[in-house]
Amino acid sequence: MKPLLSGKQYQIRIGTSVATQDNQRLTQAASLAFKTLGADQDQPIGLANLGASCFINAALQLIVNQPSLRLAVLKQHPNQGFEAFLSAYDTRNAAQLEVELKKVVSYIRSLPHVPKTGPGSPHDLFAFDASGLNINLDFIYPNMFQSIPAGLQSNYLLSMPISYANIPKNSQLSGFTYFNNGHYTAYVQRNGRWYLTDDSAIAEARPQGLTAGPTSGIDTLSYQ
Numbered sequence: 001m002k003p004l005l006s007g008k009q010y011q012i013r014i015g016t017s018v019a020t021q022d023n024q025r026l027t028q029a030a031s032l033a034f035k036t037l038g039a040d041q042d043q044p045i046g047l048a049n050l051g052a053s054c055f056i057n058a059a060l061q062l063i064v065n066q067p068s069l070r071l072a073v074l075k076q077h078p079n080q081g082f083e084a085f086l087s088a089y090d091t092r093n094a095a096q097l098e099v100e101l102k103k104v105v106s107y108i109r110s111l112p113h114v115p116k117t118g119p120g121s122p123h124d125l126f127a128f129d130a131s132g133l134n135i136n137l138d139f140i141y142p143n144m145f146q147s148i149p150a151g152l153q154s155n156y157l158l159s160m161p162i163s164y165a166n167i168p169k170n171s172q173l174s175g176f177t178y179f180n181n182g183h184y185t186a187y188v189q190r191n192g193r194w195y196l197t198d199d200s201a202i203a204e205a206r207p208q209g210l211t212a213g214p215t216s217g218i219d220t221l222s223y224q
Contacts, residue, residue: 044188045089046200048098050105052119054199058177058186059122059220060104061197062155064089065188066174066222069155080107122177122184122220123157156221163215170210174224179217187214189224 014030044065047057063069064086073082085100109116114124161179164170175188185198187205194205 042191043193043204044190044195044197044202045092045094045097046197046202047101049199050102052117053105055120055122055177055184056105056108056125057199058184058197059125060085060101061186061188062122062175062177062220062222065190066155066224069222077107080104119182121179126155126157126220154223158219158221161217161219164210164213164218165215167218167221169223172223173221175222176218177220178214179219180214 011031017025019025044061047060049057063073063082070086074086081100081103085097085104088097088100108114108125111125114120164176167173167176173189175186177184177186185196187194187196187210189195194207194210196203196205
């Protein structure tokens with residue numbers, strides 16, 4: 001058997017001579033058509049900026065790619081659009097994702113501590129549910145953070161942004177938000193590869209690029 005190629009259409013045919021589990025024969029041939037994912041379909045999906053919403057997009061990318069954040073958000077915000085948004089993201093339904101993103105952003109803007117309009121910080125969203133999201137708040141100095149063990153599926157909000165090189169156990173990271181020149185992006189790890197998510201733009205981030213930077217702008221950390 002040959003390996004399947006990405007982005008290709010295939011069809012499986014089942015003949016009438018095949019017996020079922022209870023030893024019955026199929027009365028007619030059957031077939032199943034499917035298409036394999038394209039090479040780029042394993043990467044994160046870009047999220048449209050709906051007006052100074054880069055901080056929300058950055059937070060959502062962490063939520064999508066960090067199981068502990070995803071489960072906590074679904075638990076604490078039931079029936080608020082997150083489930084439909086995550087479903088559209090997982091199934092890579094671009095049209096539906098845009099619809100659900102607008103609903104989720106509108107709901108997030110209604111939360112306490114989140115600006116109703118204009119720019120904000122991922123902290124605004126995460127801090128509201130810190131107790132349930134397993135988030136450790138306000139490590140003011142990087143040297144304080146260095147002494148704290150990074151457990152699995154733990155998340156940290158930093159009062160003073162740090163560089164990638166200063167993150168403890170950065171090999172266990174699953175994602176982080178990065179603030180630079182008034183704009184938020186998120187770096188997320190997906191199936192062993194790092195990606196830079198910048199609103200609707202997605203680019204693969206090479207390991208050597210992570211080691212060399214980003215510098216002095218990381219303020220939200222998520223461990224796998």
